[in-house]
Amino acid sequence: MATTEFKVWRGDVSGGEMQSYQVDVGPGYVVLDAIHQIQAEQAYDMAVRWNCKAGKCGSCSAEINGRPRLMCMTRVDELPADQPITVEPMRAFPVLRDLVTDVSWNYEVKASIQQFQPAPPNGSDGGWRMEQYDVDRPQEFRKCIECFLCQDVCHVLRDHAMHDKFAGPRHFVYAANLEMNPIDTGDRVAHLRDELGIGYCNITKCCTKVCPEGITITDNAIIPLKERVVDRSYDPLAKLIGAIRGK
DSSP: OEEEEEEEEEEETTEEEEEEEEEEEOTTOBHHHHHHHHHHHTOTTOOOOOSOSSSSSOTTEEEETTEEEEGGGOBGGGSOTTSOEEEEOOTTSOEEETTEEOOHHHHHHHHHSOOOOBOOOOSTTSSOOOOHHHHHTTGGGGGOOOOOHHHHHOHHHHTTOOTTTOOOHHHHHHHHHHHTOTTBOOOOHHHHHHTSOGGGOOOOOHHHHHOTTOOOIIIIIIHHHHHHHHHHHTOHHHHHHHHHHTO
């Protein structure tokens, strides 16, 4: 066992500060283990959100040494041993208490996106026929665990707080999963442009870097959606064809 210093943000909506705790860290400890130990032995009232402790529920998102990460998937022995480990709540969302933030805004945005609109079956057996490529393309988007780390690292939300104009990478992944579904007939292009603000994304790829599921958010979701918006909204030929077709 090695004693490690953890500096954890304690406070609520009215303010707070970093508090220091000494933790006896055992082999294989993850940051969430240390937080639980602090909670059990030193700070009984510390608020922290968690559930599966297996990196699949997205509940224990926090900022560890300044980087958005899952506490349950961040090993203590992978962090610098010569300095304290800092644990803070996500900065892109309002703090409720200690490490718990109010992420309800994300669900409100998701509810505003047009849901799956299936086309009529096109197969003789009453099912759908489609190319395997079209089946495979959106598969990675379904791995999203809604940890909102991509939302937290996005500078449009984190630094500029443009929550009223910009949906963030999580919701572009959700929209891409629907838009690229081979049997979906929905049309979300105008909504992506006008309400979800996809034009504000400047392709820094920071969201891709922090995704615990390894989803290629920028290249495979955001850029193709941007291309659809540009083709539909700003390409003169595409606009003419759309007008002819009544779209």
